[in-house]
Amino acid sequence: MGHSNHKDDFDEFLNEFKDVIPLKNTQVVQTTTNKNALAKQLKRQAIELEQQQTNNYLTTGDVKPIDPYDYLSFKQNGIQDGVFKNLRLGKYKIDTVLNLQQLKFEQARTTVFNQVQQAHAKGRRTLLIKHGLGLHSKPFPAMLKSYLNQWLIQMPEIIAFHTAQIKHGGNLAVYALLKKNQEQKLHNRETYGQK
Template identity: 45%
Template structure:
């Protein structure tokens, strides 16, 4: 049966001739127009810094009295414990009460960036407990808990002590800015 198929195939292929080999041309180097270069540069700059990169999509809802605790690797346990216990002087405060999610996100980003640039390390963020927020309780609080770990300058955060607002506020510890790091290196290399 296979011999019969092979014979049939060869019979059909008798008048087929191989294609002559075409010359392969070298592609000339592509040079984008000035307009294309400008569009590409604008797109790259837009990708570098999106001031609203914090997600407004799905969030795990927290209860109004759920504590929040976040600490990046490398933060000393003593430093985190002091933050958690409210032992550091609070150098700046942000009040997000009554803000929409969009306003809160924008203000949080600008506040953290401004404090980091100015060398402010310990902050207090008032977001409220959200007991009466609709359609779900603690929506703003849930988003603040989601956003803080996404901010590169934030080293740690924890629910505030009662005297600073309790569950309606959060302590935030920022990393040192470039100038503070330089001063710290100089101080430790002199000895």
């Protein structure tokens, strides 16, 4: 009689544990967690990239087409003529070269946006941006050059730009002058005793 009670107890015991997952599956659960962590990390990176692109205010809409052989030239108010002349003549040391040739439109837009901001943060002053002629670009010739002309005007970090000298690419490239960052302004004030 005690024997049948033992069986009932055992059945009851098994019944209590019917929802328990056998131990051998724990490895599977573990890897799923790792996959989830990786998925979350990738999603986070994608969101960060998307935010960078969302913060990218450079225009993708209407643009005034420029002839492939046109000179690009712009200076903000207050830029001294001598400074602009030196930029135009390629007399400043080139700190950074951006090559946009062979890049797709969105890649070029992101590169310009990110690289100009990084260069400014690092205190770089003169960029050489290679845009190419774009004789056969679609939907119109010099598409990238036309957009770059507009983008550089939109960026507060850029205080002047001009088509490069022949030795730096001529009509295929543009010099861009960046304004001083806060550290450089501070250094100048200390050096020259300005308040």
